[in-house]
Amino acid sequence: MAKIPYTKPALTYAQQITQLNSRGLQITNIPRATHLLESISYYRLSGYWYPMLIDKSNHIFKPNSTFQNSFDLYCFDRKLRILILRELEKIEVSIRAKMIYVLSHENGAFWYENSNLFKSHNSHAKSLGNIEDEYNRSDAEFITAFKKKYSNLLPPSWMMLEITSFGTLSFLFTNLKQSREKRAIANHFGLNESTFGSWMHSIVYLRNLCAHHSRLWNRIMRIRPVAPLTAKKTWLNNTSISNNKFYFILSSMLYLMQTINPNNSIVSRFKNLLTEYPNVDVTAMGFPSDWESEPLWS
DSSP: OOOOOOOOOOOOOOHHHHHHHHHBBOOSOOHHHHHHHHHHOOOHHHHGGGGGEEEETTTTTTTTTTTHHHHHHHHHHHHHHEEEEHHHHHHHHHHHHHHHHHHHHOOOGGGGGGGGGBSOHHHHHHHHHHHHHHHHHHHHHHHHHHHHHHHHHOOOOHTTTTSSOHHHHHHHHHBOSOHHHHHHHHTTTOOOHHHHHHHHHHHHHHHHHHHHTOOOOOOOSSSOOOOSSSSSSOSSSTTOOOOHHHHHHHHHHHHHHHHHHHHOOOOHHHHHHHHTTTTGGGGTOOTTGGGSSGGGOO
């Protein structure tokens, strides 16, 4: 099929309202809807009314579709991202701490500079370049103090990895050669090395989605955590669940939190959010009908 140039013009807020009305979306408070279109944008909100379309090619809404319902979905999704970011911080900090401790005690303070510890020297050189860039950009007080006092090109790992992006940290772990230390890090969180590396990569992806205010509800996840072959902690009994939706990656977070914070309140806060927004369809996030009976979610 031949490609064609995009020719649709930008619409004013009034034209956007008229277009939505003509397509069957009920808007009872036009000034408020106009304000939300101005504050959030038509295109961002369209991700939440897309499932309400009965004719997706012509953008025709199902009967009784309302602007308020789509905005409620947007609000639910925003609060969900806030909940997730709070827990991702704990997971990222814990993984940093374990990697720094295990690898520094076995391979010295500057282990991340040692190319012999890594499978691909080219990938390691790329990671090291990213680390050097982060070091040169940093204005953290402890980094500034290190630069003034020491002659090393880079600081020890317990300083450097505090300002290194989690994406770079994930890349470092994946590129590590098979070793007792790499196993120890993954085993601490109840996983083998390859599964743990996959989950770190997925966490980076999820963190980026949240940081860019991207939609989690009904999203097909591009980067997906693999299922553990042998779970050392409580995992999903329903092993037929697809790993391409939010339910699976949130279940992965719950699994990791059994190590990091066993008394976490993620499940109760998520259920409270569903109570606040009872019209949210959790099946669009990959939740099976029996999800509440899973021990991981109890």
